[in-house]
Amino acid sequence: MRKPGQVFLVGAGPGDPELLTLKAVRLLGCAQAVVYDRLVSAEVLALAPPLARMVPVGKAPKVHPVPQEQINEILIDLALDGLTVVRLKGGDPLVFGRGSEEVAALNAAGIPVEIAPGITAAQGVAAATGVPLTHRGLANGLRFVTGHCRDDRPLDLDWPGLADPDTTLVVYMGAANIAEIAARLTGQGMPASLPVLAVASATTPRERRLVSRLDRIADEAAAAQFSGPVLFVIGRVVSLYQSCPAEILAMLAARPVQEAAYA
Amino acid sequence: MRKPGQVFLVGAGPGDPELLTLKAVRLLGCAQAVVYDRLVSAEVLALAPPLARMVPVGKAPKVHPVPQEQINEILIDLALDGLTVVRLKGGDPLVFGRGSEEVAALNAAGIPVEIAPGITAAQGVAAATGVPLTHRGLANGLRFVTGHCRDDRPLDLDWPGLADPDTTLVVYMGAANIAEIAARLTGQGMPASLPVLAVASATTPRERRLVSRLDRIADEAAAAQFSGPVLFVIGRVVSLYQSCPAEILAMLAARPVQEAAYA
Incomplete structure (x- = not known):
């Protein structure tokens, strides 16, 4: 079995790509897979490497195309494939972002997680x-x-x-x-x-x-x-x-x- | 009389320089004067150009080496000298930062202000x-x-x-x-x-x-x-x-x- 990859839970900020942190930009630049929400802009997604696997899991109010449990599974599967995964969320992942639910699921699966805050x-x-x-x-x-x-x-x-x-x-x-x-x-x-x-x-x-x-x-x-x-x-x-x-x-x-x- | 400069009110984030936004880094890189608080780290200050005028106005709890009114005056004077001024505050300037008092003073003096948020x-x-x-x-x-x-x-x-x-x-x-x-x-x-x-x-x-x-x-x-x-x-x-x-x-x-x- 491969060594599992790592997941970075990254805040993409409110919209303006210039409001990303340096850390968010660095992590995005290293990503082999990017799992992103509906509110993350195309300009921000463009900071990922051209060959990164891009996985939209967009949520809109009252519409959940991908349920939270399934998002957790996607993150775990990508990390178990040995990939460096960036989970990109609008705003800050720990302010109304359900980021901590993803952290808990990843921890339970033995996958290391690091968090980068974002401007809310x-x-x-x-x-x-x-x-x-x-x-x-x-x-x-x-x-x-x-x-x-x-x-x-x-x-x-x-x-x-x-x-x-x-x-x-x-x-x-x-x-x-x-x-x-x-x-x-x-x-x-x-x-x-x-x-x-x-x-x-x-x-x-x-x-x-x-x-x-x-x-x-x-x-x-x-x-x-x-x-x-x-x-x-x-x-x-x-x-x-x-x-x-x-x-x-x-x-x-x-x-x-x-x-x-x-x- | 010279055309007045501009003041950028910039959040320096919680401490880790990597938590600066891209916008904060860009503005710091253009600064001709930087007016900064005690909690802003040396690593962050090093992002200013070598020739920028560095003005500490550090505040500590119950110790106010430079009163707020005087900080406002410093910002106004530097801008009236035609300089591009970065006012650098720990965290976010609009969350317990008294940033809005500085904005009001600068507005009253006819000096343009722009705000860049920071991770609080x-x-x-x-x-x-x-x-x-x-x-x-x-x-x-x-x-x-x-x-x-x-x-x-x-x-x-x-x-x-x-x-x-x-x-x-x-x-x-x-x-x-x-x-x-x-x-x-x-x-x-x-x-x-x-x-x-x-x-x-x-x-x-x-x-x-x-x-x-x-x-x-x-x-x-x-x-x-x-x-x-x-x-x-x-x-x-x-x-x-x-x-x-x-x-x-x-x-x-x-x-x-x-x-x-x-x-």
Whole structure:
């Protein structure tokens, strides 16, 4: 039996190929097989050697062409063939990426795994739009949740805990459920006028942005008919967006600025 | 008067120079001046051109050799001299980095700013240790807070909201206050046996790790006498650490696994 290969679990970042890390580029350049998700761009895939075996296992919301268990099997089989395998995921493999499930399956099969982090979508959105994820006086912390349910089950989130106006709330995979999310947050006392930034396909040439408020985001995002993944940033930091509507800026100016807990 | 230069606000990542993005490396290579924080390593600074003007403005907890207002002035002055300035910060400039304050000051002075994100410490810790930030059945979301107070004031965090066992809690800059943080969380009902991972100088050759539990982390972290920045990861995901103590694994095995809300 051959010596098994190794699997590198690599974050491809939010979209812009220049946001790959040096480590991701090096590992891609050594790959003999690349197992990649739907959101990884052609420009990034082009960094793999011409003879590498390219294996798409794209997942879309509510469509799983390749179930997770089968992805695990593909990775194990390629590594047992002695190949150096790069498992390439959009964003960061350990932030809503199910990367740790693949690590567990590979570990159980005795295959060495190394992880390379990637810029996650929230960071791409922040850098592209200038909306910070934390800011003294506007947000002293940061929270990431997913707005996507498995198997059409209801969203099961800690709504009272999420309704914290001093924390920036970032919703991944929330396009289908943003109406419910916004309604639940206002139901817990978040101001209807709280600004919301929605960005589709952030850091790519197809990027589209919308600045709205909690009570209008669902209608306005639906009207925008975004394609590609949409990220929602909910919180007072959105007031720092360069072209934030004047009514939102006025609402924030009327509110006394709190001193945040960090230096 | 000369045409003003431009400022690039660049994330240097958690420490390992290979975790810089391609964009960060490109911008550093073009810099005529580099204004950098204490946590940026010599290997990263070596990527700047030999003739670039290097300006340290290092901040340490409770020591501010250069106040933020003065850093803003330095950036403005260098840009008004017509220079291409890279403002280099550890981690990501928009996650606890005060980057947005610098952006606001530069915007007010009419100086163009562009932002390049960086891998934040939590992502570096996750990739280095294999402890994911989310994992189906263990954490359906993720929260970042800072445990550092300005001017020795008491910590002002949303303790009831933070005590959510379904969310991974990451504490930045918490070494000085971890005893209070742990006590507050258990006071809000978080289990005393909840696992905690502490990592100092993550992704660098000086990296040190400690796996503990909520009721012991303060004593054990103090005993470890960490140097360098320490990040705390609090939550059930820590049970996935490769060498997690058996007692913590047993505690988690005894708890029924919840189905998380994400696919």
